Amino acid sequence: MMLRTLIVALMLALPAAAAELRGTGDLGVAVERTTGSLLVLDRSEHAAIGRVEGLGDLSHASVVFSPDERHAFVFGRDGGLTKVDILTQDIVGRVMQAGNSIGGAISDDGTLVAVSNYEPGGVRVFDAATLAPVADIPTGSRTLGLVDVPGRRFVFSLWDAGETWVADFSGGPEPAITKITGIGANPYDALVTANGRTYIAGLFGEDGLAEIDLWQEPLRARRILDGYAKDDPALPVYKMPHLEGWALAGERFALPAIGRHEVLWMDARSFEEVGRTAVHGQPVFAVARPDGRQVWVNFAHPDNDTVQVIDTLSGEIVHELKPGPAVLHMEFAPRGNEVWISVRDANRIDVYDTASFEKIAEIPAESPSGIFFTARAHRTGL
Amino acid sequence: MMLRTLIVALMLALPAAAAELRGTGDLGVAVERTTGSLLVLDRSEHAAIGRVEGLGDLSHASVVFSPDERHAFVFGRDGGLTKVDILTQDIVGRVMQAGNSIGGAISDDGTLVAVSNYEPGGVRVFDAATLAPVADIPTGSRTLGLVDVPGRRFVFSLWDAGETWVADFSGGPEPAITKITGIGANPYDALVTANGRTYIAGLFGEDGLAEIDLWQEPLRARRILDGYAKDDPALPVYKMPHLEGWALAGERFALPAIGRHEVLWMDARSFEEVGRTAVHGQPVFAVARPDGRQVWVNFAHPDNDTVQVIDTLSGEIVHELKPGPAVLHMEFAPRGNEVWISVRDANRIDVYDTASFEKIAEIPAESPSGIFFTARAHRTGL
Numbered sequence: 108m109m110l111r112t113l114i115v116a117l118m119l120a121l122p123a124a125a126a127e128l129r130g131t132g133d134l135g136v137a138v139e140r141t142t143g144s145l146l147v148l149d150r151s152e153h154a155a156i157g158r159v160e161g162l163g164d165l166s167h168a169s170v171v172f173s174p175d176e177r178h179a180f181v182f183g184r185d186g187g188l189t190k191v192d193i194l195t196q197d198i199v200g201r202v203m204q205a206g207n208s209i210g211g212a213i214s215d216d217g218t219l220v221a222v223s224n225y226e227p228g229g230v231r232v233f234d235a236a237t238l239a240p241v242a243d244i245p246t247g248s249r250t251l252g253l254v255d256v257p258g259r260r261f262v263f264s265l266w267d268a269g270e271t272w273v274a275d276f277s278g279g280p281e282p283a284i285t286k287i288t289g290i291g292a293n294p295y296d297a298l299v300t301a302n303g304r305t306y307i308a309g310l311f312g313e314d315g316l317a318e319i320d321l322w323q324e325p326l327r328a329r330r331i332l333d334g335y336a337k338d339d340p341a342l343p344v345y346k347m348p349h350l351e352g353w354a355l356a357g358e359r360f361a362l363p364a365i366g367r368h369e370v371l372w373m374d375a376r377s378f379e380e381v382g383r384t385a386v387h388g389q390p391v392f393a394v395a396r397p398d399g400r401q402v403w404v405n406f407a408h409p410d411n412d413t414v415q416v417i418d419t420l421s422g423e424i425v426h427e428l429k430p431g432p433a434v435l436h437m438e439f440a441p442r443g444n445e446v447w448i449s450v451r452d453a454n455r456i457d458v459y460d461t462a463s464f465e466k467i468a469e470i471p472a473e474s475p476s477g478i479f480f481t482a483r484a485h486r487t488g489l
Numbered sequence: 490m491m492l493r494t495l496i497v498a499l500m501l502a503l504p505a506a507a508a509e510l511r512g513t514g515d516l517g518v519a520v521e522r523t524t525g526s527l528l529v530l531d532r533s534e535h536a537a538i539g540r541v542e543g544l545g546d547l548s549h550a551s552v553v554f555s556p557d558e559r560h561a562f563v564f565g566r567d568g569g570l571t572k573v574d575i576l577t578q579d580i581v582g583r584v585m586q587a588g589n590s591i592g593g594a595i596s597d598d599g600t601l602v603a604v605s606n607y608e609p610g611g612v613r614v615f616d617a618a619t620l621a622p623v624a625d626i627p628t629g630s631r632t633l634g635l636v637d638v639p640g641r642r643f644v645f646s647l648w649d650a651g652e653t654w655v656a657d658f659s660g661g662p663e664p665a666i667t668k669i670t671g672i673g674a675n676p677y678d679a680l681v682t683a684n685g686r687t688y689i690a691g692l693f694g695e696d697g698l699a700e701i702d703l704w705q706e707p708l709r710a711r712r713i714l715d716g717y718a719k720d721d722p723a724l725p726v727y728k729m730p731h732l733e734g735w736a737l738a739g740e741r742f743a744l745p746a747i748g749r750h751e752v753l754w755m756d757a758r759s760f761e762e763v764g765r766t767a768v769h770g771q772p773v774f775a776v777a778r779p780d781g782r783q784v785w786v787n788f789a790h791p792d793n794d795t796v797q798v799i800d801t802l803s804g805e806i807v808h809e810l811k812p813g814p815a816v817l818h819m820e821f822a823p824r825g826n827e828v829w830i831s832v833r834d835a836n837r838i839d840v841y842d843t844a845s846f847e848k849i850a851e852i853p854a855e856s857p858s859g860i861f862f863t864a865r866a867h868r869t870g871l
Contacts, residue, residue: 128576130559131512132866151557151599174824175533176558177512194510215824217533257780257825258844277844302780322782322802358758376740398639398684398869400704420704440556441867442597443639462640462659484514485823485864487780 126195131176134193135438135480137449137456138181139473140165145181146456146472147193148447150440150480153458153468157196163187169210169477172484173235174217179479180235182211188222190238193481200238204231212255215487219276221261223253230263230274232282241280246272252297252308254488256321264294264308271297271308271319271328290317290328299488300355307331318378331378356395356419361402363390370404370417384422387413392436395419396461397443405434405448414448416464426464430457435475441482449475508577513558516575517820517862519831519838520563521855522547527563528838528854529575530829532822532862535840535850539578545569551592551859554866555617556599561861562617564593570604572620575863582620586613594637597869601658603643605635612645612656614664623662628654634679634690636870638703646676646690653679653690653701653710672699672710681870682737689713700760713760738777738801743784745772752786752799766804769795774818777801778843779825787816796830798846808846812839817857823864831857 133150139158143165147157162168164185171180178199181189186205191198205224212221219241221232229245230253248267255261259276271290274282292312299306299321306319308328315333319326355375362371364383370393372382388410394403402417411433416426432452439446445467448457451474458468483489515532521540525547529539544550546567553562560581563571568587573580587606594603601623603614611627612635630647637643641658653672656664674694681688681703688701690710697715701708737757744753746765752775754764770792776785784799793815798808814834821828827849830839833856840850865871 126510128508128510130555130557130576131514132554132558132863133556172514173512174515174822175512176514194512215826257778257782259826302782304780304782396639398686400639400684400686442556442869444597444641481514482867485867487824 129194131194131481133481134176135447135478136170136179136181136191136193137472137475137479138165138168138170138477140168140476141474144473145170145179145191146475147196148456148470148478148480150445150447153470155456155470155472159191159193159196159198161198162189162191165476167209170479170483171211171213171220171489172479172481173213174484176481176484178235180211180213180220182208182222184208186222186224188220188233188238190235202233202238204233204240209251210253212253212261212488214255214259214261214276215257216259217484219259219261221253221255221274223250223263225249225251228265228267230261232261232274232276242274242276242282244272244274244282244284252294254297254299254306256299256303256306256487262297262299262306262319262321264290264297266293266295266311269293271306271317273321273326285326287319287326287328290319291315291330301487303487332373332380356399356402359419361393361395361417361419363393363404370402372422382422384417384424386417386424387415387427393417394437394439396446397439397441400443401425401461403437403446405437408433411435428459428464431455436477438478438480441480447478447480449478451475511576513576513863515863516558517829517860518552518561518563518573518575519854519857519861520547520550520552520859522550522858523856526855527552527561527573528857529578530838530852530860530862532827532829535852537838537852537854541573541575541578541580543580544571544573547858549591552861552865553593553595553602553871554861554863555595556866558863558866560617561863562593562595562602564590564604566590568604568606570602570615570620572617584615584620586615586622591633592635594635594643594870596637596641596643596658597639598641599866601641601643603635603637603656605632605645607631607633610647610649612643614643614656614658624656624658624664626654626656626664626666634676636679636681636688638681638685638688639869644679644681644688644701644703646672646679648675648677648693651675653688653699655703655708667708669701669708669710672701673697673712683869685869714755714762738781738784741801743775743777743799743801745775745786752784754804764804766799766806768799768806769797769809775799776819776821778828779821779823782825783807783843785819785828787819790815793817810841810846813837818859820860820862823862829860829862831860833857 135148137146144160163183166184179191186208190200207226208224232242248265252264264271271287273285291310294308295311297308308317317328318331360373370384388406418425431450436449456470517530519528526542545565548566561573568590572582589608590606614624630649634646653669655667673692676690677693679690690699699710700713742755752766770788800807813832818831838852
């Protein structure tokens with residue numbers, strides 16, 4: 108009896124009994140905001156294969172993955188940081204690390220998970236294996252635009268102070284902090300290019316953006332696209348939210364020009380505007396297919412039932428589709444042959460072939476928003 | 490005592506003991522040429538976790554991965570195509586598909602595996618799930634430089650005919666073939682850029698290379714770097730083997746200039762030479778760290794005990810190391826924080842931190858050559 112108990116305990120301790128032996132390179136998750144759950148996705152099967160509940164407030168939630176593509180780290184709006192095993196579909200760790208947070212990142216070596224917080228303002232860093240606290244970086248400001256860059260570093264911006272900080276953990280758990288001051292008024296979001304070189308912050312209080320070349324010492328910010336909306340009297344305030352939607356397509360960035368029915372094209376070397384494409388509505392995300400040949404655009408209400416596809420070479424719209432009500436997010440298969448689209452108010456994720464534009468599959472989901480594939484584990488700045 | 494024995498026996502008997510439930514994003518393989526085996530690697534543990542034998546002649550072998558990062562397809566020099574389950578470490582399929590072959594590729598959707606053959610000359614395409622034959626594309630020529638590009642297409646070149654062909658499987662198992670003729674004499678190797686747009690073939694019979702922009706219809710080849718060695722009387726024949734070693738570092742390609750102790754820099758837009766860096770020996774591979782900030786270079790005999798690191802911005806050598814005898818290959822972790830180096834004649838793989846240049850680990854291996862991480866599954870043209 109004692110022996111049997113021991114054996115049962117031993118078997119329970121082995122996760123293999125519940126979860127199937129499988130590769131994890133074709134998995135992903137979709138955020139189900141209203142139910143505070145994650146839907147686990149199988150790219151190969153075009154199917155949902157499970158659901159993980161109990162993740163708290165998932166409005167504006169984002170997800171990063173461990174290097175082995177087994178664990179998802181979910182950043183909730185309520186300050187919750189949850190580690191999910193997507194093979195066993197269990198929550199394996201959860202901390203309420205702040206009162207109000209926005210976004211997270213994982214270090215290039217996969218050992219550190221960082222979260223940027225509004226309240227209390229700053230960045231907190233955790234051990235990716237255990238979620239034990241590693242470092243607390245108070246900033247005295249709402250903090251956002253957090254990204255990882257090579258060399259065990261994180262970059263983030265301070266809304267109230269108008270600064271960008273680099274926290275370098277290459278020397279251990281005590282980060283070396285470099286502060287770039289005076290980047291401009293009220294950075295509200297930021298991105299880093301896929302190579303981890305260029306950090307760009309949108310400025311709520313300025314008619315332009317701040318660009319930092321992380322390869323050039325000493326670090327400093329320069330203004331780009333400065334005053335480019337000044338000649339448009341119809342547009343007294345010209346902002347560009349959703350910087351994470353910027354797309355590097357070939358030699359140009361595609362920018363969703365919020366407030367106008369346009370996508371802007373910016374040269375990736377000079378950071379100067381080189382063209383515009385008129386689109387169906389006010390763009391929210393402009394996302395490049397991984398090869399950069401196409402840019403897929405979704406739109407704000409009331410045009411959020413529509414997606415348009417722009418050919419990168421010509422800048423012309425080559426396809427339009429109407430997936431359904433409230434298209435919130437688009438995630439490409441890592442090699443670009445498919446795009447997965449969350450259609451929130453249809454409670455569905457649709458999968459499209461990006462060459463033929465045919466719909467391949469429909470997957471039921473509860474008010475899906477963000478879709479994240481495990482291939483992100485291998486990329487910088489996502 | 491009996492209890493302990495039983496528990497050990499139980500653990501051995503459980504399938505989990507043979508194949509552990511785990512993510513596959515941090516796995517890889519190293520080719521062991523002399524023993525015809527694959528060493529299975531765990532990036533997170535800096536360790537070898539198994540060996541798969543019976544793969545035939547692995548000289549000049551290469552490997553691609555299934556989208557789920559579970560299966561490796563190994564292309565042997567003897568025409569053998571072997572499918573290996575890296576979780577269970579079993580051979581799950583093997584075909585002798587030709588008498589003499591060189592390189593393979595997997596389609597963007599992961600359903601087709603293609604092999605380019607010298608004898609009989611052409612490309613054969615197989616179902617990735619079953620290894621059943623799908624298509625045979627005889628060319629009447631030794632065929633090489635095979636790569637996958639978006640849209641379920643493969644591109645390859647014909648040594649004898651001086652042509653490049655595109656085989657498009659988007660319509661089904663009968664490929665649509667487009668032939669680009671007159672690209673130049675005797676293409677001997679080729680590469681495609683990471684975005685799948687630019688195909689470049691080295692020409693054994695010409696003092697230049699052929700470049701094809703796969704985004705521009707009709708497809709045609711143009712000559713690049715034409716005659717650029719003509720002004721060097723010391724160098725009557727100037728070739729550039731190992732095109733797969735080309736590195737896109739920032740806005741420039743780094744090219745190993747075989748025959749000289751130099752790395753060439755070529756502008757990625759204009760394809761014109763923009764500089765050279767003098768290096769320790771005759772370079773074999775010049776490989777960019779994934780962020781493009783560094784280029785790591787290894788060398789031909791007798792300098793093949795050395796590796797040099799070039800800073801992309803300055804073009805200067807910033808570090809030199811001597812891992813040991815016969816450095817054959819360098820593979821970066823997908824986010825670039827580590828590089829794994831095969832030191833064949835030391836029977837060892839060394840792992841280095843690319844920021845500090847410190848050696849992190851040594852892994853015993855039998856005459857290792859190529860190292861391939863599963864993250865390649867998510868990339869084009871590898």
